[in-house]
Each structure stands twice: as C-alpha cells, then as structure tokens.
Amino acid sequence: MKFVKSLAVAGLVLAVSATAASAETRVTYKSAKSSSSYYQMGVQIAEAMKAGSDGAVIVTVEESQGSVQNVMEVMGRKGNYVFTTPPALVGLAQGGKAMFEGKGNPRFDEIRALFPIPSLTMHFVMRADAGVSSFADLEGKTILLGKGSFGAKEGEKYLDLFGLKDKVTLADVELSNAVPALKNGQIDGFVTAGSYPAPNVIEAAAGTGVTVLSLSDDQIAQTKRARLVIPAGTYAGQDSDIVTTSLPVVAYTTTDMDDDTAYQLTKTFWEQKAKMGKDAAWWNGVDEDLMANIAGKIHPGAVKFYKEKGFALTDAQM
Template sequence: MRRIKIISLAVLCVFGLSLQASSTRITYKSAKSSSSYYQMAVQVGENINHITHGKLSVTIEESQGSVQNVKEARKRTGNYVFTTPPVLIKLAQAKKAMFKNDNPKSYDKIRALFPIPFLTMHFVVRADSGINTFADLAGKSILIGKGSFGAKEAAKYIKLFGLAGKVKLINAELSGAVAALKNGQIDGFATSGSYPAPNVIEAAASTKIKILSMTPQEIKLTKRDPLVIPAGTYPNINHDIMTTTLPVGVYTTTNMSEKTAYELTKAFWESKKNLEKQNIWWKAITFKNLNMFHTKLHKGALKYYEEVKANLPARLK
C-alpha cells in the first residue's frame, strides 16, 4: 500500500510539473502599488489566470511610472507587458521630451494589445486648508509624487495656471501622501489614477477633503480631454468635479508570440464582465476605445479583433 501511495505521489508531482511547464509566463509592468493602476493590474492578472485555467500565468510588477515602463521595453525580453498613455509611445518613437537621448528605433518593436481605464487627474486638498480653486494654491504645499506621469502633469498644470514659484511642489512618494495630509504636513496632493482612485478614497476616509474642479478655461490650457467625476464618487463630495483625462493602454513587444498575444487579448475581453463586477471603472472600456491607439496592434491581438469583427482604424493593422 505504501509503495502505491509513493508511486501515486510521484505521478502527481510529475503531472504538476507538467502543468507548470505548460504555463506561459507573462510579466505585467504596472504602476506604484498605491495607485489605482496597480489595483487594475492585479484584477487583470487574477482574471486572466482564472479564465485560462493557469495556461497564462501573469505576474504583476510594481513600477515607478509610465516613462519607466516604456523605457524598459527596449531591453526586456520574453512576454513583457506594460501600461502607458499612447502619447508616451509617440514621444519615444519621435525622440522627444524624456526620450530625447534614446535611440527611437529601439521603440519600434512596441505593439498595442488592449485599452484600460483612463488616467484622471485629482487635486486633493484638506477641507480646512482654505483652498477652493487653483488660485488658492498660492502659498500652499502640494505633494505631486515622484517620477510618475501624474507628477509631471501636476507640475505642468501649476505652471499653466500661472502658479509657477507660488506653490511648494513636493516630489515624494505618493504612498505617503494620505498620512502627510492627515497629519497636516501638506495642504494637498495630486494623483493621476483612474477614478475612483484608492488613495483618494483612503484620504476621504481618514480626513475631510475637497477635490479641486477645473474651469473650462483651465481645461483648455492643459490640452487634455475633459472628464466629469460624478457627485458621490467619493465620500462627502456631493458635486460633480470637472477635471482632465488621458487614455491608457496595455502594450507588449514583438518578442511576444502571436499565439500568446492572441490568448492574452482574448482572455482580457472575456474577463471584462467579471472585471466590471469588481470595479465600476471597467464599464467604460469597449472596442471603441481602441481608437486611442496610434501604435500598431500586435499580430496576435489583431487576429482576435478581426475574429470578433471589431471596427479598427487602418493605422492599427
């Protein structure tokens, strides 16, 4: 009997190793662990692992921001997947801004997969800070994060709104923003997570906050798309917030096989109903959002979209 048990255990071990060996490993480079995009990545990874019965094994990696994600695409091998606004891919391939010292050809292998909820700018301040408009930020301290897209966007807005040199911008990790706000060390913080953003929810739960609303003129200055955060999205915020948004997509490189890209894209869309049950922000994602991409789709992703007869711009094929 003991010999039979040993043989059975050996067979199970071999079977388990066989299943593990057949699993395709994917590295999903996301965002800071305190951001909504990291939470999204975890949701996507868990759902894809589940719907493919482990055939696709997604590991989530924390990131310092979208710029780092794009830059790593040059040297990462295998099934590297990452998130970024399309505009950063455009800048990288044109050798502009933060990519001006890079070889643009090293970004030619980047390919699009699928869209995810968009970046939404939040300027969160203490309710007792006396800040009601962006003009009121003069003489105040705002934590804007460190190295992320949101940090750069916040600094840009401060300058565009005529507040350069008038606001103390703190370049520190966003993970400490809520505690610093609660303890009165800062007057507010800026974050670019999709709404409802976990760190904004956390801030609202620990202290009374306001979220600044932009005027139409201020939104026009940013050259970003307008977005309304509905009243009631956050505790005690009972009015609509006018702010800006920026599309975000999931990308890979031509290092990924057509088969893997097809299975990954298919698994994402087939998981969407369950993702919507986990968080409301997924409901906004449809095939129409594919129009935001300017980078060609991976051949595997393209195969899936053609199978489901998605309406695709010619530039993506």
C-alpha cells in the same frame, strides 16, 4: 511484464505532462514598483488571465522602476513580454526623442498595443471648508504637490498654465502625509494622480470632506491631456461628475507574440474586467472609450478580437 507495463504507464504520464506543459502559455508582465497601484493591477491581471483561461495562460508579474524602463527593455526582451506605459512614451521611443534621444532601436518599431488599463487621473483635492470651487479660488491657498511624481510635475504645470504659479503657497510636506495635513488644517488641498477612485482621496473625502475641482474645456485644452470624467458618487459627498485630465496607460507587447496569444490575452482581459471591477473599483473606469487614447498600432491578434466585438478602431491603429 509488470516492469514493461509500468514503463509504459510512466511514459504515458510523461507524455501527457509534456503535452499539458506545451499547451500552457507563459507571459511576463512588467508593471511598476511593488508598492504602487499599478503593480497591484498586474497581480489582478495575472489572476484574471489564469482564471479566465482555465490555467492555460500563466502570467508572471515583474517589478519595474517605471514606464521608461519598461519600454527600454523591449530591446532585449523576446517572446511574450507585456509591459505598461503611457502611449506618448512609445511614440517618443520610436522617434528617438526626449529621454530616448540617442537610444533609438529598431525593436521599438515592433511595439504593439493590447488593451488599455486605468489611466493616471489628476485630482485637485480641496478641504470642503476652504471655500474653493474653481481654480480661480486657489489664490492665497496652501497646496501640497509632493515631489518628483507625475502628479507633482503635472500639478505644477497646471498652476503655471492657469496663472497661479506665484499666487499659491506650496507646502513642504510629503504626499504620503497629505490626508493628515489636510485634516489638521496645515494645507488647504493637495494634488494627486492615480487610477480613480484614489485611496488617499477616498480617505480624505470620508474623514474631512473635500471638493475635487473640475477643469473647463479650455483648461483641458491648455494641458494637452486626455479628458476624463469621474462619475458622481465616486467619492463621499460628490454629487456631480468631476471633469479632469488623465495620462492614458496601455498594456503593450511586441510582434514577437503570436496572434493567437495576443487574441487570447485581449479576449480574457475584457471578459474578466467586470469581475476585476468588483474587487477593485479602478477597473470600472476602463471602457471602450479609452481605445481612442491608443496611439500607434495594435497587435493583429488583439485587432481580431476588437473587430469581432465591434470596437471602433482607427486606420492608424491597424
């Protein structure tokens, strides 16, 4: 009898364990290189999802070589695959254009947005004593753009757009050495793109004193990028808002994800965002206004949450 009773108890434990396992939702989150701030964001989101769902949602963060890879993997990924990318790349993939030319796939049409994450924000950082308060003042200055990154390519584009391409000296220094080069007078300024507040800008502002340039409305229009305001006080010595540009970044999934899971992920993200912002200030730049940057459709489960909270959505997003 004791043996039979023991079997019954063991069976009950297994049944409870199986029920708990089946109730657990597992999600794969594809972000960026492990050394990047966006990978750190992925880790923070994973922790927030676990905490906010009382362990019901478990997110595994995977390293990625970049946004294009994240989109391309949609072709072979099934289930609860979440990835980050600028909305523009989703549009290119769905249209088979640029880096996706000849690589079109019906799966790209199944991509759906969940929520925005911190944008890649352009910073034109000048040493405070360089006498630069506008882009016109850059003439004759030595600027570090870096190599190969979004910020470097974007910075070069802006210099060309604003008639400064041949009027500044480009320093042959790695972006990782920007702050020391600024401090020792080797350069007058550097260009960087990342979620704000950017660590290298914080360091430069605290140690050297800097001016981060603002763009005019006309200049922003020329760049064809989204307008973004970095609030006064974000960096040491910053007494007024900085008006700059950004490349929006969004967390996406596909129609493989069921509505309940998409709803839970979206709801938990927004509920945990303030807590994440206390640990990492870049989350404080994410708000309802960034929803306007989402081009294309939002997952129906996420739409349900946004409607409940009164978020403004466009017809194209639904």
